[in-house]
Amino acid sequence: xxxxxxxxxxxxxxxxxxxxxxxxxxxVWLVWFLVEGLVTGRIRVSNVxxxxxxxxxxxxxxxxxxxxxxxxxxxxxFANFSHGDYITSGAFSGWxxxxxxxGLGEANIGSLLLVGAGGSVFGGALGIGITTSPxxxxxxxxxxxxxxxxxxxxxxxxxxxxxxxxxxxALLITSVGVAFALRYIIVFVFGTDVRGTTSAGExxxxxxxxxxGSFRINAHDITLLVVAVGLMLGVxxxxxxxxxxxxxxxxxxxxxxxxxxGIPTEQVIRATWIVGGGLTGIAGYMFVLWKGTLGFNDGWLxxxxxFAAVILGxxxxxxxxxxxxxxxxxxxxxxxxxxxxxxxxxxxxxxMIVILLFKPQGIFSGxxxx
Amino acid sequence: xxxxxxxxxxLAPRALCGPRLATSHSRTPEVVRVSLLEVRDLDAGYGExxxxxxxxxxxxxxxxxxxxxxxxxxxxxxxKSVFGLTTHMGGTVTFADEDITATKPEDxxxxxxGYVPQNDNVFAELNVEENLEMGAYILxxxxxxxxxxxxxxxxxxxERKDQKAGTMSGGQQxxxxxxxxxxxxxxxxxxxxxxxxxxxxxVDEMFDKIDEINEAGTAVLMVEQNAKEALRRCDRGYxxxxxxxxxxxxxxxxxxxxxxxxDFLGG
Numbered sequence: 001x002x003x004x005x006x007x008x009x010x011x012x013x014x015x016x017x018x019x020x021x022x023x024x025x026x027x028v029w030l031v032w033f034l035v036e037g038l039v040t041g042r043i044r045v046s047n048v049x050x051x052x053x054x055x056x057x058x059x060x061x062x063x064x065x066x067x068x069x070x071x072x073x074x075x076x077x078f079a080n081f082s083h084g085d086y087i088t089s090g091a092f093s094g095w096x097x098x099x100x101x102x103g104l105g106e107a108n109i110g111s112l113l114l115v116g117a118g119g120s121v122f123g124g125a126l127g128i129g130i131t132t133s134p135x136x137x138x139x140x141x142x143x144x145x146x147x148x149x150x151x152x153x154x155x156x157x158x159x160x161x162x163x164x165x166x167x168x169x170a171l172l173i174t175s176v177g178v179a180f181a182l183r184y185i186i187v188f189v190f191g192t193d194v195r196g197t198t199s200a201g202e203x204x205x206x207x208x209x210x211x212x213g214s215f216r217i218n219a220h221d222i223t224l225l226v227v228a229v230g231l232m233l234g235v236x237x238x239x240x241x242x243x244x245x246x247x248x249x250x251x252x253x254x255x256x257x258x259x260x261x262g263i264p265t266e267q268v269i270r271a272t273w274i275v276g277g278g279l280t281g282i283a284g285y286m287f288v289l290w291k292g293t294l295g296f297n298d299g300w301l302x303x304x305x306x307f308a309a310v311i312l313g314x315x316x317x318x319x320x321x322x323x324x325x326x327x328x329x330x331x332x333x334x335x336x337x338x339x340x341x342x343x344x345x346x347x348x349x350x351x352m353i354v355i356l357l358f359k360p361q362g363i364f365s366g367x368x369x370x
Numbered sequence: 371x372x373x374x375x376x377x378x379x380x381l382a383p384r385a386l387c388g389p390r391l392a393t394s395h396s397r398t399p400e401v402v403r404v405s406l407l408e409v410r411d412l413d414a415g416y417g418e419x420x421x422x423x424x425x426x427x428x429x430x431x432x433x434x435x436x437x438x439x440x441x442x443x444x445x446x447x448x449x450k451s452v453f454g455l456t457t458h459m460g461g462t463v464t465f466a467d468e469d470i471t472a473t474k475p476e477d478x479x480x481x482x483x484g485y486v487p488q489n490d491n492v493f494a495e496l497n498v499e500e501n502l503e504m505g506a507y508i509l510x511x512x513x514x515x516x517x518x519x520x521x522x523x524x525x526x527x528x529e530r531k532d533q534k535a536g537t538m539s540g541g542q543q544x545x546x547x548x549x550x551x552x553x554x555x556x557x558x559x560x561x562x563x564x565x566x567x568x569x570x571x572x573v574d575e576m577f578d579k580i581d582e583i584n585e586a587g588t589a590v591l592m593v594e595q596n597a598k599e600a601l602r603r604c605d606r607g608y609x610x611x612x613x614x615x616x617x618x619x620x621x622x623x624x625x626x627x628x629x630x631x632x633d634f635l636g637g
Contacts, residue, residue, distance in 0.1 A: 243503075243507070246496065246500050246503060246504065247504070247507060249493070249495060249496060249500075250493045250496060250500075250504050252495075253493045253494055253495045253496065254490055254493055254494070256455070256475075256487075256490070257487065257490060257491065257492075257493065258493075258504075259455075259475040259476045260453055260455070260475050260476070260478070260479065260485050260487070261479065261504050261505060261507055261550070262476050262477070262479035262480065262507050262508040263476065263504065263507050264476055265476060
């Protein structure tokens with residue numbers, strides 16, 4: 001009787017949710033593969049930890065960039081496809097200043113301001129790094145934020161504001177246009193070459209010996225961790241405790257009601273671009289500092305992951321963006337345990353689809369910044 | 371001031387013989403003089419669609435006025451128009467001797483009006499206290515005395531001040547919405563169907579609260595589908611049909627008028 005009941009329950013589950021069973025089986029296999037690999041020594045514990053660390057940092061960047069996207073979505077009601085190029089613009093502006101500060105006197109100012117376009121200056125040769133030129137890095141980071149804020153406000157004033165009342169689709173298509181315009185303005189000014197900004201070998205790092213291998217953390221990992229977590233905490237406090245933050249949440253919740261309550265909606269929109277733009281620019285700068293290369297496609301390629309993270313987390317929620325970013329980052333990095341590294345991105349999107357099939361509204365469902 | 375108004379009203383010759391047609395009302399200059407809110411010849415709607423035609427409406431200081439009428443008569447549209455949320459097509463809205471016809475929705479609250487819409491009238495994702503804080507957004511500081519007053523009037527809100535508004539019952543949300551609108555101690559409170567969707571035993575409580583608010587000195591302009599109860603409690607009522615004033619009189623008189631009863635109150 002017990003057996004037949006179990007059998008009946010199994011049959012019912014198979015009938016109702018065949019997909020859940022497939023996913024469950026795949027998950028079991030993945031765990032088995034990992035455990036068996038760790039036990040037999042085929043997979044190193046230290047490597048798994050390194051992948052996780054890498055994934056966490058990647059996830060923080062995606063999450064940080066995603067906060068801005070999520071905020072503009074929830075308050076302005078449109079998916080901003082030019083967000084990726086705000087990331088790139090912030091990165092280029094910030095790095096131009098970092099190059100200038102780090103290389104003043106060593107190379108000509110034009111080459112420095114163009115971030116070594118055409119191989120005129122190499123970032124590695126300037127010895128840029130958080131420990132070797134902290135001032136250049138911090139100022140560059142702030143400039144990256146400021147430049148993205150300026151750009152976001154400028155574009156909003158001249159492109160999005162005049163069509164604020166149009167449908168979300170009109171705004172979305174417009175933002176695709178803005179994305180291309182920005183990207184090729186960057187190409188026009190800075191060129192298409194991918195340059196190395198820091199020389200990986202020179203970044204100070206500590207190695208731990210961990211069971212079966214070494215696990216490294218470098219100074220830029222720590223910088224990224226501190227900056228990203230600090231800013232995320234800052235946004236959290238802004239939204240939960242300040243009057244402006246509460247007004248932002250109120251407006252994303254119910255715009256008409258916000259209006260009749262006397263909340264100046266245009267001011268809140270401007271504040272949203274300032275916060276979102278600043279975070280986006282800094283995310284772009286930190287991304288480049290961390291990975292050590294800079295190219296005109298960086299933000300655009302990152303945007304796909306950012307969108308995945310934001311949708312996964314529940315579009316409109318900043319906590320969703322952060323959580324989604326970390327899930328996406330961890331998946332992209334840790335998938336190399338099971339599959340070739342070329343498929344890391346694909347795995348991240350696959351996981352997004354699987355999670356959305358079970359939670360269609362995202363992890364933090366609902367259209368809100370809260 | 372309230373009594374002065376009623377006196378003026380009763381002195382108008384046609385007031386003595388049943389409900390007056392609204393058009394005659396707008397020609398009574400005495401009424402105009404004591405008005406806090408004054409709507410004249412208002413045409414309004416949404417986009418191309420006109421809903422209101424030549425609507426006249428007055429609310430005096432501390433007066434309690436109700437708009438009743440069949441579904442689709444444009445009752446809510448009158449309120450939205452006062453707050454600048456519709457497409458204006460003609461006429462004027464004056465509040466405390468100031469023309470607010472073209473005032474933007476976010477600025478109307480500065481003039482001393484509070485508005486509780488029928489639906490979506492709380493910030494669902496914010497907690498109770500944050501909702502009330504938003505009610506006083508235009509002030510630099512949250513006015514503690516007003517907050518105290520709202521909590522005293524609606525004790526349930528203080529008990530649940532950390533609860534997300536969206537998770538409260540309909541009646542509690544309605545109280546929160548009213549509390550939010552009272553945070554600036556408005557001269558005139560606009561209430562759009564405050565009893566809609568409430569359990570029957572809560573309806574009376576809600577009307578009692580509105581009486582209290584009015585007795586404390588706030589003029590009330592209310593739209594209600596619960597017409598009998600609303601007319602019983604108000605000072606004066608308007609019957610709106612097809613976007614036009616049909617009748618206007620003291621609430622009791624409308625309630626006892628044969629035509630009004632037959633056509634709008636179900637006999």
